[in-house]
Amino acid sequence: MTQNILNASVKKVNERTSVIEVEGEVTQTSEKDLMDAYEEAVSKKTRTIILNLTNLEYMNSSGIGLLVTLLVRANRHHQKMLACGLSEHYRQIFELTRLDEAIEIHDDETSALAAAGAQ
Amino acid sequence: MPLSPEPPEDKESTVTQSPEPEEVAPAHTLIPRDAEHWSKPVTRLEVGEVPASAININVTGRRVMGPVQGFGKMWQKTYRIGLGRQAEPREVILEWKKNFSLFWPEGANFYGPVTGIAPGEVALLNLSMPGKLKLSTGVLVLFADDEAFTLMTPQGHMFAAWITFTSLEYEGQTVAETQVLLRANDPLYELALGMGGHKKEDAFWTHTLSSLAAHFGVEGAEVSTKVVCVDKRRQWSKAKNIWHNSAIRSGGYMMGTPFRAVARSFRRPRK
Numbered sequence: 001m002t003q004n005i006l007n008a009s010v011k012k013v014n015e016r017t018s019v020i021e022v023e024g025e026v027t028q029t030s031e032k033d034l035m036d037a038y039e040e041a042v043s044k045k046t047r048t049i050i051l052n053l054t055n056l057e058y059m060n061s062s063g064i065g066l067l068v069t070l071l072v073r074a075n076r077h078h079q080k081m082l083a084c085g086l087s088e089h090y091r092q093i094f095e096l097t098r099l100d101e102a103i104e105i106h107d108d109e110t111s112a113l114a115a116a117g118a119q
Numbered sequence: 120m121p122l123s124p125e126p127p128e129d130k131e132s133t134v135t136q137s138p139e140p141e142e143v144a145p146a147h148t149l150i151p152r153d154a155e156h157w158s159k160p161v162t163r164l165e166v167g168e169v170p171a172s173a174i175n176i177n178v179t180g181r182r183v184m185g186p187v188q189g190f191g192k193m194w195q196k197t198y199r200i201g202l203g204r205q206a207e208p209r210e211v212i213l214e215w216k217k218n219f220s221l222f223w224p225e226g227a228n229f230y231g232p233v234t235g236i237a238p239g240e241v242a243l244l245n246l247s248m249p250g251k252l253k254l255s256t257g258v259l260v261l262f263a264d265d266e267a268f269t270l271m272t273p274q275g276h277m278f279a280a281w282i283t284f285t286s287l288e289y290e291g292q293t294v295a296e297t298q299v300l301l302r303a304n305d306p307l308y309e310l311a312l313g314m315g316g317h318k319k320e321d322a323f324w325t326h327t328l329s330s331l332a333a334h335f336g337v338e339g340a341e342v343s344t345k346v347v348c349v350d351k352r353r354q355w356s357k358a359k360n361i362w363h364n365s366a367i368r369s370g371g372y373m374m375g376t377p378f379r380a381v382a383r384s385f386r387r388p389r390k
Contacts, residue, residue, distance in 0.1 A: 028285070058153050061262035061269035061283050065195075065300050068186055072193060072350045089151055092160050097261070097271070097281075102187045 006030040008037035015045045017118040019109060023055040026063030034066055038073065048116040049074050052109050054085030064097050071102055080104075084112040156264040158239035164259060164273055166241050173230045173243050176372050177365040178257035181273040189279025189302025190357040191309035193350035196301070196320070199343045200328040202293045205335040208286035209265045211295055215284055215331060216268060222330035224323060238263050242270075248366065252373065256365045258282075275363035277308045277316070295331055297324045302354070305361035309353065317346075 007023040008030075018041035026034070041049055051067075074081045084106040086094065094100040106112035113119045163180050186193055202211065215222070216236040220229035226247030232240045238260055246254045256277070258270040267285040272278055280301035287294060299320075303309035308316070325342045332340050361367075 056151075058151055060153060060156070060264065060267060061281060062267065062285070062298075065281060065283065065298075068300065069195070069349055071187075076350070087151070089154055089157075093157055096158060096160050096183075098183065098185050098188055 006033045008033050010037050010041045012041070013113060013116075013118045015043060016047045017050065017113065017116045018042065018046055018048075019050045019052050019113075021052045021055070023057075025058040026056065026066060027058070027060050028062035028066070030063065031066055034070060035073075038070060042074075042077065042079065046077075046079055048080045048082060048118070050109065050112045050116065051081065051083045051103070052085050052112075053083055053090060054108075056086075056090060059090065059093070064093065064099065067099065067103070071099075080116070082106060082112045082115060084109050153264075156238055156262055158259060158261050161239065161259060164241050164257065166243060166257065167232050169230045169243050173228070174245055174253060174255040174369070174372070175243055175257075176255050177275045177363070177368055178241065178243060178255075178273055181257075181275060181363065183259050183261075183271045184274055184276065184279035184304060184360075185271060185281060186279055186300050186302050188357060188360075190305050190354055190360055191303030191312065192348055192353060193300070193302045195347045195349050196299045196324075197345040198297045198321075198324040198328055199289075199345075200295050200332050200337075200340050201289075202286075202295060202332055202335050202337050202340070204292060205337055206293055208288060208293055211286035211293060211331075211335070212265060212267065212284070214334065215286070215295070216263065218334070222327045222334065224326045227323070236260055236263055236268050252366065252370055254366055254369045255372070272304075274304075274360065275365035275368065276304055277311070277365070278302065279304045279360075295328055297328060299324070300349070302350075304357075305364055306358050307361055307364055307366070 005024040006026060009021045011019040011021065013019060020037045020041050071081050082104045085108060086105060091105060094103065094105060104115065106115060161183060163182060164178050166175055166179050169175055219231060219236055223229060228245040230243040232242065234240065240260045241257055243257045248254045256275060257273055259273070260268065261271040261281065262269040267283055269281055269283040272280050278301040280299055283298045285296045287296070303312050321344055328342045
């Protein structure tokens with residue numbers, strides 16, 4: 001089994017918007033790290049979570065499954081989820097899995113923040 | 120490069136240069152090592168050569184459906200069986216991919232590509248249902264590497280799902296695991312899931328894992344099942360998925376069989 005190397009750090013832009021920077025690998029062993037980052041990112045007033053995937057190095061199908069459960073959790077709390085910084089490869093995977101229909105994709109963090117009304 | 124470079128003759132005239140920093144491309148511009156394990160982008164499914172006995176009416180031209188596109192509650196079901204030390208996880212996945220359909224229960228036929236389970240391949244499924252209905256559907260191999268492979272369902276399938284098959288080391292032994300992340304595709308299938316569909320699904324994967332274990336010489340091992348309702352809400356905007364319902368379409372196809380046979384007998388043979 002691949003050793004999990006994930007670093008998920010949280011940046012609170014304002015009380016309504018947070019960015020989770022995902023660095024390294026997203027696989028089935030990343031669940032705790034990702035969910036912990038989500039918990040740290042949200043407060044009662046949070047309305048948008050931005051996943052910055054610029055430094056995503058590896059993701060398998062279990063990793064995509066994790067993003068869906070993260071999305072469900074966010075939607076349950078009436079939060080919108082955006083993604084930014086995807087390479088062409090991961091953008092294609094989002095399209096292939098049709099995750100792009102639920103998670104809005106932006107080129108970079110600046111445009112994602114603008115879409116979230118945080119800039 | 121010599122291991123011990125000659126000392127410079129004239130120290131004062133020597134220009135000391137710090138080594139050029141290696142240019143590291145940002146992660147998003149590199150081709151990730153998972154690239155070859157994912158299916159290439161697919162808009163509409165296309166089925167390769169299949170046996171004449173296979174029914175292909177609900178796959179060609181269909182789009183794939185993930186849990187995001189389904190109608191019903193979202194479930195994560197994990198089935199697991201211990202294989203002792205009979206094989207390493209990679210051997211298990213290799214065998215599983217090679218003999219995938221052999222482990223399925225009777226009445227469930229998987230018509231996979233000759234090349235085996237590989238990213239981007241499309242397989243037909245013909246499943247025996249109550250009332251002698253033969254349900255025709257299929258799957259796309261979304262992801263496959265040495266440690267896991269994942270199937271994704273098309274429009275009309277019972278589930279909008281990702282089904283991942285993994286083998287890993289756990290508590291000192293090799294285990295095989297099937298994890299299904301699913302929503303029923305439409306209201307009719309959601310109803311069916313509540314009326315015994317879940318039990319059938321559980322029995323299907325329990326049988327599959329037990330057969331896999333038996334293939335490795337492990338008899339009578341228990342399959343553990345963990346079911347989590349990830350999302351209790353139904354996505355009513357997806358109720359229209361029923362248009363592609365493979366059970367309805369397969370039923371219609373079967374009812375039309377006598378008429379097609381009569382029509383064929385009137386057709387003039389081609390010269």
